[in-house]
Amino acid sequence: SSRLEGKRVLVTAAAQGIGRASALAMAEAGAQVFATDVATDLLDKLTHDNIQTSKLDVLDLASIETGVATAQPDVLFNCAGFVHHGDVITATDEDLEFAFDLNVRSMVRTIRTALPGMIERGGGSIINMSSALGSIIGAPNRMVYGTTKAAVIGLTKSVAVDYIKQGIRCNCICPGTVESPSWHDRVTALGKEMGSYAAALEAFVSRQPLGRVATAEEIAALVVYLASDESAFTTGHPHIIDGGWSGQ
Ligand code: NAD
Structure with missing residues (x-):
């Protein structure tokens, strides 16, 4: 398809x-993807013909600067x-520090680095x-995870408000549980705690009223939409895609 052509x-x-499923979906939609x-x-x-890969550590500003200079992204x-x-008592300050760096400050760094070029080229979409x-x-x-992911919504709204006049849209995605390698690790870890893998799986699946977790491809479809001009009228919002988890 050509939804992301150019x-x-x-x-x-x-x-x-x-991330992988989204890179593939956007490449299939005609984008030039820097994965x-x-x-x-x-x-x-x-x-994939439309995918170029390179190492980029989001904890490292120099690495981000190189990646952005190469990609010159519109999206x-x-x-x-x-x-x-862990909860508020068992989580350490170091856990919180690391999570904020990887889950939140990384995005501040990439956005700060990519924005000037996006503005120069007439606009862009940040997801x-x-x-x-x-x-x-x-x-x-x-506790740690939820605190950082809530902060991402605040960051998203700030960027959306500050740069709307320069043609920049900024949205975020709020998935429920999604099948992925790290999710499988979390089920295995909880399984050890609960005494059975099946019980852990049931705990994750039962909180999704739809009766299953999402595939990465289902989330990628939302990424393609937010990357494309089809979503030109939405900015500053969390887009919830959670199998009915929070919608009851
Ligand atoms: P995942 O957790 O299985 O993979 C994470 C990827 O991040 C790995 O490829 C890893 O190498 C990479 N990574 C780690 N540190 C990095 C760094 N410093 N720089 C660059 N890359 C780094 O993938 P996932 O479960 O699909 O999660 C992707 C995102 O979606 C995460 O932000 C996660 O919090 C979010 N999310 C996941 C779920 C879920 O249930 N899987 C639900 C909601 C949100």
Whole structure:
């Protein structure tokens, strides 16, 4: 298809999960995709005529500057993020510090770096990965994660308001539980805690009223929409896609 024809896209955390599925979906839609991650071994397996891969560590400003200079993106998809397990007592300050750096400050850094070029070229679309979990709905043992993902919504609204006159749109995505490699790790870890993998799986699935978790491709479809001009009239919003989790 040609929904993203002529668009240059920079994706972080594109080696697996939602980032990977989104890079592929946007490439299929005709975009020139710059798919980046720290996991270069996995990135090497991401092959498509419209995809160029390179190492980009969102914790490192120099790495971001190189990536943005190469990609010169019209669309920036900030997908990198980490799920920390624990509550307000068990989480340490270091956990919070690390999560804010990876889940929030990384996006401040990439947006700050990519914005001037976007403005110069007449506009752009920034898509930040938040979560339904955070300011939309709470979940057990997700204090650090929920706090950072709520902050992503605040960041999104700020950027949207400040740059709307320069043709910049900024939205974020709030998925429910999505099948991905790190999600499988979380189910395995909870399974050890609960005594069975099946019980852990049931705990994750049962909170989705739809009766299943999402595929990464289902989230990628929303990313394609927000990247394209079809979404020209939406900015500053969390776009919830959560199998009915928070919509009851
Ligand atoms: P994942 O967690 O399986 O993969 C994460 C990727 O991030 C890996 O490829 C990893 O190498 C990369 N990464 C880690 N540190 C990085 C760094 N410093 N710089 C660049 N890349 C780095 O993928 P996922 O589960 O699809 O999650 C992707 C995003 O979606 C995250 O922000 C996550 O919080 C969010 N999210 C996931 C779910 C879910 O249930 N899976 C739900 C809501 C939101």
